[in-house]
Amino acid sequence: MTTELREDEFELYDLQVVVEAIAGNCTCAMTVGDSVFLRGGKISMPEGADFCLYALQSVIPLLPAKQRLLHPADWMETDTRALCPDPGCGLTMRVDRLQKRVLKHDDVSPIGWQD
Numbered sequence: 502m503t504t505e506l507r508e509d510e511f512e513l514y515d516l517q518v519v520v521e522a523i524a525g526n527c528t529c530a531m532t533v534g535d536s537v538f539l540r541g542g543k544i545s546m547p548e549g550a551d552f553c554l555y556a557l558q559s560v561i562p563l564l565p566a567k568q569r570l571l572h573p574a575d576w577m578e579t580d581t582r583a584l585c586p587d588p589g590c591g592l593t594m595r596v597d598r599l600q601k602r603v604l605k606h607d608d609v610s611p612i613g614w615q616d
Contacts, residue, residue: 509606509614513568515540515599518552518560521582525591529553539564541604556585556592567596 506512516539520531537552538545546552560583571578585592606614 506603507605510603511606512570512601512603513541514570515602516564516567517597517599518557518564519595519597520556520592521595522593523591524593525587525589527553527585527590527592528587529555529590531556531592538599539568541602542609553585553592555587556590556594559583559586560594560596563596567598 518537518539520533520535523531523533531553535550535552536547537557563577563583566577567581581596583594583596585594
């Protein structure tokens with residue numbers, strides 16, 4: 502069931518960044534299955550969980566593109582993995598799309614929507 506969006510509304514996917522594999526020595530005590538969520542413009546984690554900042558920094562630049570539906574041939578549409586920048590760690594993260602979220606322009610921008 503598709504809902505018609507108003508002119509000042511747009512859709513973004515909620516994302517989950519999941520630790521998929523660790524092939525080396527992760528000194529941040531990450532484990533396979535650890536995750537962080539992006540809902541709209543806010544990052545959250547399960548209660549009591551933590552996530553390595555250094556691993557997260559390598560995936561953050563990709564997240565705005567992964568939130569949007571792109572052309573099917575665009576590499577950002579198909580590629581879902583990123584690596585921790587520590588070569589000894591060997592941590593692989595996967596970016597999963599969850600459900601779509603409808604956002605209103607004026608809720609996320611200080612510049613008012615112009616009809």
